[in-house]
Every structure is written in C-alpha cells, then in structure tokens.
Amino acid sequence: MLKDKLLDLREEALKSIQSADSVKNLRDIHVHYLGKKGPITEVLKGMGKLAKEERPVIGQLANQIRESIGTRIEDKKKTLEKKMLEERIKSEAIDVTLPGRKRAMGGHHLLASVIRDIEDLFIGLGFSVVEGPEVEEDYYNFEALNLPKNHPARDMQDSFYITDEILMRTHTSPMQARTMEKHKGKGPVKIICPGKVYRRDTDDATHSHQFMQIEGLCVDKNVRLSDLKGVLTVFAKHVFGAEREIRLRPSYFPFTEPSVEMDISCFKCGGHGCSVCKGTGWIEILGSGMVHPNVLRMSGFDPSVYTGFAFGMGPERIAMLKYGIDDIRQFYNDDMRFLKQFKRA
Amino acid sequence: MLVSYKWLQDYVDLEGVSPDDLADKITNAGIEVEHVTYPGEGLKGLVIGQIESCTSHPQAEKLRLCNVNLGSETVQIVCGAPNVAAGQKVIVATVGARIGGNKKIKRAKLRGEESNGMICSLDELGVKSDLVPKEYADGIYVFDDDVPVGADALPYLNLDDVILDLDILINSAHCMNMIGVAHEVAAILDRPVRMPHPEVPETDEAAADRVNVTLAAAEKVPYYGARMIEGIKVGPSPRWMQLRLMAAGIRPISNVVDIANYVMLEYGQPLHTFDFDAFGSNRVLVRTARQGENIQTLDGQERTLSSEDIVITNGREPSAIAGVMGGTRSEVSGETKKVLLEAAVFDPISIRKTAQRLQLRTDASSRYEKGLDRNRVSSAADRAAELMARYAGGRILKGIVEQGEREVPERVITMPWRKINQVLGASLSQEDIKATLERLGFTVAAEEETIRVTVPSRRFDVSIPEDLVEEVGRIYGYNNLPATLPEGTSVHAALTPYQKIRRRTEQLMESAGLFQAYTYSLTTGEKATALTVKDSDPKPTKVVWPMSEEHAALRQSIIPQLIDVVKYHMNRQMPDVRLYEIGKVFLTKEGCARPEEEEHLAGVLTGRISERGWEGEPEAVDFFTVKGILEELSASLAVADRVAYTSAERDGLQPGQTADILLDGEIIGYLGALHPQLQKDAGLNKTYVFEVAIESLLKQDQPDITYRSLPRFPSTTRDMALVVDRSLPASDLYRVIRKTGAPLLDSVKLFDVYEGEHVSENEKSLAFSLIYLDPERTLTDDEVSAVHERIIKACKKQFGARLRG
Numbered sequence A: 001m002l003k004d005k006l007l008d009l010r011e012e013a014l015k016s017i018q019s020a021d022s023v024k025n026l027r028d029i030h031v032h033y034l035g036k037k038g039p040i041t042e043v044l045k046g047m048g049k050l051a052k053e054e055r056p057v058i059g060q061l062a063n064q065i066r067e068s069i070g071t072r073i074e075d076k077k078k079t080l081e082k083k084m085l086e087e088r089i090k091s092e093a094i095d096v097t098l099p100g101r102k103r104a105m106g107g108h109h110l111l112a113s114v115i116r117d118i119e120d121l122f123i124g125l126g127f128s129v130v131e132g133p134e135v136e137e138d139y140y141n142f143e144a145l146n147l148p149k150n151h152p153a154r155d156m157q158d159s160f161y162i163t164d165e166i167l168m169r170t171h172t173s174p175m176q177a178r179t180m181e182k183h184k185g186k187g188p189v190k191i192i193c194p195g196k197v198y199r200r201d202t203d204d205a206t207h208s209h210q211f212m213q214i215e216g217l218c219v220d221k222n223v224r225l226s227d228l229k230g231v232l233t234v235f236a237k238h239v240f241g242a243e244r245e246i247r248l249r250p251s252y253f254p255f256t257e258p259s260v261e262m263d264i265s266c267f268k269c270g271g272h273g274c275s276v277c278k279g280t281g282w283i284e285i286l287g288s289g290m291v292h293p294n295v296l297r298m299s300g301f302d303p304s305v306y307t308g309f310a311f312g313m314g315p316e317r318i319a320m321l322k323y324g325i326d327d328i329r330q331f332y333n334d335d336m337r338f339l340k341q342f343k344r345a
Numbered sequence B: 001m002l003v004s005y006k007w008l009q010d011y012v013d014l015e016g017v018s019p020d021d022l023a024d025k026i027t028n029a030g031i032e033v034e035h036v037t038y039p040g041e042g043l044k045g046l047v048i049g050q051i052e053s054c055t056s057h058p059q060a061e062k063l064r065l066c067n068v069n070l071g072s073e074t075v076q077i078v079c080g081a082p083n084v085a086a087g088q089k090v091i092v093a094t095v096g097a098r099i100g101g102n103k104k105i106k107r108a109k110l111r112g113e114e115s116n117g118m119i120c121s122l123d124e125l126g127v128k129s130d131l132v133p134k135e136y137a138d139g140i141y142v143f144d145d146d147v148p149v150g151a152d153a154l155p156y157l158n159l160d161d162v163i164l165d166l167d168i169l170i171n172s173a174h175c176m177n178m179i180g181v182a183h184e185v186a187a188i189l190d191r192p193v194r195m196p197h198p199e200v201p202e203t204d205e206a207a208a209d210r211v212n213v214t215l216a217a218a219e220k221v222p223y224y225g226a227r228m229i230e231g232i233k234v235g236p237s238p239r240w241m242q243l244r245l246m247a248a249g250i251r252p253i254s255n256v257v258d259i260a261n262y263v264m265l266e267y268g269q270p271l272h273t274f275d276f277d278a279f280g281s282n283r284v285l286v287r288t289a290r291q292g293e294n295i296q297t298l299d300g301q302e303r304t305l306s307s308e309d310i311v312i313t314n315g316r317e318p319s320a321i322a323g324v325m326g327g328t329r330s331e332v333s334g335e336t337k338k339v340l341l342e343a344a345v346f347d348p349i350s351i352r353k354t355a356q357r358l359q360l361r362t363d364a365s366s367r368y369e370k371g372l373d374r375n376r377v378s379s380a381a382d383r384a385a386e387l388m389a390r391y392a393g394g395r396i397l398k399g400i401v402e403q404g405e406r407e408v409p410e411r412v413i414t415m416p417w418r419k420i421n422q423v424l425g426a427s428l429s430q431e432d433i434k435a436t437l438e439r440l441g442f443t444v445a446a447e448e449e450t451i452r453v454t455v456p457s458r459r460f461d462v463s464i465p466e467d468l469v470e471e472v473g474r475i476y477g478y479n480n481l482p483a484t485l486p487e488g489t490s491v492h493a494a495l496t497p498y499q500k501i502r503r504r505t506e507q508l509m510e511s512a513g514l515f516q517a518y519t520y521s522l523t524t525g526e527k528a529t530a531l532t533v534k535d536s537d538p539k540p541t542k543v544v545w546p547m548s549e550e551h552a553a554l555r556q557s558i559i560p561q562l563i564d565v566v567k568y569h570m571n572r573q574m575p576d577v578r579l580y581e582i583g584k585v586f587l588t589k590e591g592c593a594r595p596e597e598e599e600h601l602a603g604v605l606t607g608r609i610s611e612r613g614w615e616g617e618p619e620a621v622d623f624f625t626v627k628g629i630l631e632e633l634s635a636s637l638a639v640a641d642r643v644a645y646t647s648a649e650r651d652g653l654q655p656g657q658t659a660d661i662l663l664d665g666e667i668i669g670y671l672g673a674l675h676p677q678l679q680k681d682a683g684l685n686k687t688y689v690f691e692v693a694i695e696s697l698l699k700q701d702q703p704d705i706t707y708r709s710l711p712r713f714p715s716t717t718r719d720m721a722l723v724v725d726r727s728l729p730a731s732d733l734y735r736v737i738r739k740t741g742a743p744l745l746d747s748v749k750l751f752d753v754y755e756g757e758h759v760s761e762n763e764k765s766l767a768f769s770l771i772y773l774d775p776e777r778t779l780t781d782d783e784v785s786a787v788h789e790r791i792i793k794a795c796k797k798q799f800g801a802r803l804r805g
C-alpha cells in the first residue's frame, strides 16, 4: 500500500518536473515534494503501522524517490537555464553594422603638424627649439643679421613697422642673434626657431601677410658647409621621402656667406619633369648658408674660432607642396572641412 | 639682366655650349637664369628684299604696288605702309611664310591687284612695339645699310639670337653688364675673355678749355669725369647697336643716346649726355640739391628735390638728378652739336634714397645702387667717345675733365689656405684652389700657410675671406661636396617644460573635440581691443603703413578673430564649429612702443558637440561643456585647487552666463556665451567662447607627481542633499565641505542640482556624494557619522543649509 503510494508520488512528481517551464516552477515542485510538509514526509509518517521488517524497505524506497526527484529537478533546472540563456542571447542580438557612438575629436592644424614633425626631427639631431617675440627691434631683425639701415636687401623684405626701431619680425632669424648673444661667445649653439612672421604683402593665393617660418642655426668649432648638406639631406628625406636627393645652388642672403639654395628632387615625377617641378625635376625648398662672420661677430662669437650654418624654411610651402594645396589662404581660413582633412597629418 | 647669346660671343668663345647648357651652367654657378627665350621662334620664310619700283595702287589711294627683288625672283607685293619707297631694303614675308603670332602668309588679291607676300614691320615679327625705333614705329622696317638681297632676314635682325634672363641679386651686381657676364661665363667655362680696347681719336683742343668741373658734394661723389664732343650729327644709331639695345629691353632713340646706353650695358657704367649748348655754362657744379628745388626730368615730370639728392648743375640750376635721370633743359635733341659726356661715380646709398623717394628706378640708378666697377669709369667714357666719333661724327676733345679719384687700389684679401677646405668640408689641393681663383680673374700669391688674393675692381662684391670661400665653392660645385653631419660637442636637446605642456594642452583641446586654428595677429583697430581678458587698452599697437584697415592693429584678444571664423562657417551653412587657438596677444604698455606679448589659449564652440546619430539626440554645446574642458585643463596642469570661477559681467558676453577664471585670486581668463544681441547682429547661433592667458598657467612650476599607494582599507560613501538659497554659488558649499571634512573626507562630488517641487522658489537642493577614507585602517560607522554631521552643521551655520527630507 505504502509502496504503491510512494511509487505514485514519484510518478506524479516526475510528470510535473517534466512539464515545468521555469526555474520558479521547479522550485515550487521541490518545496512541494521534498519539503518538510511534503507528501513523501506525510507517507513516511504512516510507517508506524507497518511490519518491522517492512520499514527499512519502505524507508529506503522513500529515500531513493527523494533522490531521484532531486536529481530530476537539478537536471531540468540546468536545461531550463540553458534555454533561458539562449533566449536572452537571441533577444539581445544587435545589428553590429550600425555605426558606433561618435566621440567628438578635434585635431591639429596642418601647419602645426608640419612644424612639430620638423621640431622632433631636429631635436633628435641635437637642436633645441627656441621661440621669441613677434614684435622685434630693428636691430635684431636686420642689423644684427648684417643688414644695416641702408642695405639694399631691405627692399626685399617690405616690413610692417610700428616705429622706426620696432617692427613685426619679417623672419624668425632674430632668434639666432638673440640666442647667440645669450651664449656669450661660447658654442655650441644648435637651435631651430619656429614662429609667425609678417611681411607687407597683399594676400592672394601665393602671398600672405602673415606666415610661418622655421629657422635653424648650428654654430660650433669646425662646422662645415658639408655638414649643412648632410643635415639638409636628412631633413629632405625625412619630410619628403627616403628617395629624395638634394641639390645646393649658390645664392645670396645678407646673413650667410656662402649662401646656398636647396632644391629637392621632385617627389611627384622623381626628377623627369612635371607640373609640380615646372619641368626641371627639382623643387626649391629653402635658403641656407654659412653664417656670415659679421653676424657671428655682432652676436659675440669670434669668427676665427667658430663657424656655423643657418637655414630658413616655410612650413606653408612645405605643406602646399606635399599635399598639393594651391592657396596659402586656406591655412588661415580655418575651414573645418580643411582642418578635418589633415587630422592625422 | 637680359643677356644676348650672340652679343656675348664678342667677348667669350661659346663654341660647343648651347644657350640652354649655358643657362644651366650659369644657374649652378650662382646666378639664376630665370628664362631662356628664342625671339625668332616660329618665324619662317622671311627674306631681305629690295623694292625696285613703288607705284600707287590704281584702286586704292593708301596702297602701293611694289616690285620687290627677292634675289631669286622679283614679285609684286601690295603694301600699305606710309614709309614704303623704291630702293629700300626690307623684310619680306614670302608666300608660305610664318610671322609673329603664328600667322601664315598667303598669296592674295588686294583690290584687284596680286600680292605675293608681305613687307613687314618689326611688331609683325613679334618685337615689342615699345622697343621699335621711332622711325619705324608706324611703318615697315627698312635696312639702312649693306645687306644681301635674297638672304634670310632673321640673322640680320638678330632674330636668330637667344636671350638669357639673369636674376641679379645684390652679390651678382657685377653681372649687370656684358663684360661682367663675360667674365663670369669665361670663369665657368675656363675660357679667356676678349675685352674691348677703346681707341679714342682725340683732337688737339683740350676739353678743359671748354668746361671745368667742381665737386661741392665730394663725400657723395667720389669721382666725376666729363668728355667734350663737338661736331655731333644726331641721327639713328647703326642697326647692330639698335638690335642689341632692343634685345636688352631698351628702345633706340638716337646715336648719341644709344651709345650712352650701349656702353652702360657693355661696361655697367651709367653715362649721361648733355646738350652742351643748352647746358648754359662752361661750369659743371655737382652739389646737393636745395630743399624744394625743382627740375623737369626726361620723362616730362616735374620733380621736387630734397637736400639728400645730388644734382648736376651749370652753376645755377640743376640739369640732372645725379645717377637717376637727366633734365629736359639740356636734353640731347636732333639739333644737338656739342655733347658733354658724363662718366661719374656716385654714392650708392644716396642714389638709392633718391630713387626710392622719387619712385624713379632707372637703369642708371639701379646700377649705382648695387655698385659698379670703380675702375672702369674712364674706359667706359673712352668707349663712348670712340663710338661717338665713329657713329655720330663727333670730334673728341682732348682729355677727361675730372675731379676725384679716377681709380682706387685693388683690394687684397689674406687668409689661411686651410680655411677654404675647412669651411666647405672639402679637400681641394692648393693648386686647385689657386687655379679656380685665377679662372675668376683673381691674382693669387701663394705662401706657405696663407694665400694673398688680389680682387679685380669689377668684383666689388668680394671683400672678406668668406667671399673667396664662396667663389671657390661655387665654381668647384656644391654638389661635389660630401654630405657630413656636425662632429662637434653633443648637446642635450629636448622641448622645454613650457613647450611640452603646451603640446599636452593642444592634445587635450583636440581630444575634447576642438580643432586647432590659426588666425591673423593683425586686425582692425576695433577688433584688436574687443573681448580682452584684462582691461583692454583702447589704443592698440598699430603698424604705421598697413596694407589695409583689416590688418592694421595688433590683437589684444584672439576671440574676435575666432568669431569671424564662426561667421565664415555660418555663411556656408556649417553650424557646428569647435575651434581653439594658442597664439600671442599684444598688450599695449604705457610709454612703450613695443607691446608686451602674451601667449593665450582661446576657443569658440557652437552647435552640436556630438553628431546626430541613430542612437540618440545630438548633444548641444553649453556653458558646462566649455567649463568641463577648462577644468580638465587645470587638472592636467595640476592647478585645479588654485583655480576659481566667479560670475562676471563682460562687454560682448551674456550676463548670467559669464565667468571669470581666477588663478590664486587673479583673473587669468574668462568663459561665457556671446551676448544674444551680438549673436543676432552677427547672424550666429548660441556661441560659447573662452580665453585664458595660458602663458601664466603653463609657466607655473609643475609639482612633481607624488605616488600614493593604493588604499588597503575600504572607503565609506555617504550622500547628502542640502537645500540652500538659490543664489548661493555651489563652489562656496564645496569649499566648506572640503575644509570641514579634512582629513578623512577623501573626495566630494556634486551629483544633482534640483529646483522645483518640495523646494521653495528661492531655494535649490544640491546633492553631494562624499567618500571617507583612512589609508591606515578601516573607519567605523561612528567615526564617519561624526565627520558627516560636522559638515552638515558647518553648512547650516555658514549658509543656513538644511538637509533635504
């Protein structure tokens, strides 16, 4: 009798486990069949009426049934949990091709990138970066650079004067004189001077009354023109590509003697001639030379002990050549469409 | 300087050197040849013809029928030129010829008469009309001398020539004449120079009997020489001379004037010719001009002189502005019989100033300015005299009437041999160096250690040892030098702390979504003083001679420039703009012409900071977007504790949405919304701006980073919502909470601001989250509560704050 009841209970329990469809359901089943007040416990309460020898048999059976119900519940729970997880995963599926959430990111101005790149190159070559005033004294802007008051080359640089002695600097070369003065006649001086400069020009596609310049200066015992050539070669290859070659042409600047103009082999056509290089295979990049003894002397260096080279370049020109920009005013319009294009320059 | 390839061959053998080759060689040796032009390019089928008869056209009054002998045949050509006549030798474009502008000549019938070609003017061959001699300006060109009929006309017109355009810089002024170019080319090619040796057929009469010269401005006139030439017959100069002048860009005028110009081109020495009868006295007095003195120059202009100018006078009134231009009063004309020929040396600076002030740059003044061969002055006078005798029928009176030093000693430069190799980084032998210098016309005396170099007077640009280094280097070729790197002392090189932090600031701005901008430092006077960080000086620094009012004054703030950039974008339908700029502003200093320069960081933000996307509404820029960026900045510069923001009113900004930024109590910047009125006037949307005198921020010593070991004990977080007066700045509460909570209060964060229900109208509720921490142990609840209560009490006492229920 009791045995039948237990077997019925087992049957009933397994059936309800079978049809359970949630973990909660299962928990209720567990409590119902296996709890302290559950039917199995109830059945076992009637064991007193049984014959002595029957009791352990029924007890064992009851335990077996409890165990098997417990196991079944566990198994069913795992199955249900797995199913739930699968359903959740399915419901959480997204279109991974939708665009991501954009974080607003700005970027460097192209000129700043060009200048930074050149600064870093020259720092690696042992040059420090110095900056100075944009409103300069005539002395530092001209006279200390071997351009006395009536020097005819002053025509070449029509300047924005503020008084007879004060002007907007026309190049960053005044920092050469200022830095050398600070060194009090003792080398080495290895600097580059980036910054804004100003000339009396009417703004158009190729002229700007304000533009950037980077000057370089290296003064030490035994600095040679061949060193200038070496440094400029490193520069040209770094900025315009490893295949570039350079060419030095004699030129004239009041602050250097000898003076040379540096051309690079055309990066567009490789030197065969094209529109970028105007058919010559060469592109004019910068002016340079050996520091004029008057410049050394005026800044307190003894030209019989020290020699040096100097160079000056225009970041706008470099950027225009490199990226085919045909209007210098773009650098100062700050059109976001322009700026965005050079974020990673 | 326009150099005729044909003319150059008078002085140097150019055998085997094509014009393009030559141009390359000249460029590589230091004078850039900007253009090589072939004036006869495209011309074809032009021959010299002789007009055998010239009769009127039966049908047309203005046309003539010419029978023209072309050597191989005689053809009829109809010609309309007013100067056509029988017997002339002319340029004939034969049937099938091509003339200027690539025009093809065909057989034609003109008013019924056959025309087998065309008799040409010079312009029709592409010669610039302002260079054509006057006598042929309105008609055909006529050969005035013995030319072979039937021959190709081009060589006789120098249209087979090639012109090299040399860009003459200050150090190459010695090549502003043919002899100078000849020396340069000869050195480059290592070939000899053939110099002209003028022979002057002088009469027995002495020039000094006719005229005397007085220098009353000797310091500005080192030398003045005059030759007297009488019996002059003014007429056209010979064809070869006219053609050479035209090739050099000078219009032939008359034999006397042309000879002076020709010799200037050849020798580089400007000459001037006076009609001696019109000159008006036998006394040449060279003096400084009187202030306000007048002269009519050859270009017909009345000129007012200053006491800085030099004038050539007849003792009373000026006849020429020395070295610049002659006067009309003693101008050589068709009637001139006697010529006073001036060959003088004037001070370059004085000439330059005069030419500049009068805005009168002439071939003569530019040569005087840049310098000339001091010792060539009398040979130039002789050369001109020789040509006047030959081509203007002149009798040359004996001698040069002169004052000052005709010649100066040549310069000698002594230098150590090794300097040349040392500076170049080359390893040239002494023989090579000597040979190179000698090729250039220097005289070299070699000693053991040193070299003594005598510089020819024509190389007035060479004066110091470094000039000789350049001479050797450019002829040797810089491209033959090795490429080396400086071997000297190695030095530490790195960005300065300031430069490093500035780069980090740029990075920070960019990761906050701002693009870097560059705007102009020069702006209008009005914008220069608007929206300045500190009290603006109403008088900005101005440039004396601006190009335009747009760029006349130095900015004292960057913001007005950035606002213009926003306008630029609004005009192009781009409403989202986020920009920053780091740059100088120029602050006027009382009693000081030079402004103080200060680096500022400025920014402008308008529109949306995030893009409109599928995942949600775009975020618009507001005051706290901007403030958050600035807080990040002060945190990154380790000054967050020292920076405060206070409500402020500023011109151009919206009251109630403007804050001053203070560092240690001193204003260093501002942020805020542009004033709605200003926005409206400028057609802008809501726009936020900030500007910070970043130099003062970046120049702060950066405290070292001190590492705090990570806490080993748990922290406790407690929140509190305080109801306070609506006008109480949150920063005040912050201050009191921090001060009272120290040292156990580790951090405090405002997480909610509430106004509305349950809070009365003039109150607000601020909710803070406070974190308590002791690095040495775990805090008990009681300890935390004690501090928390103390904070609440302090806020109550100071601000009447109460806990929100």
Ligand SMILES: [Zn+2]
Pocket: A266, A267, A268, A269, A270, A271, A272, A273, A274, A275, A276, A277, A278, A279, A281, A282
């Ligand atoms: Zn190319």
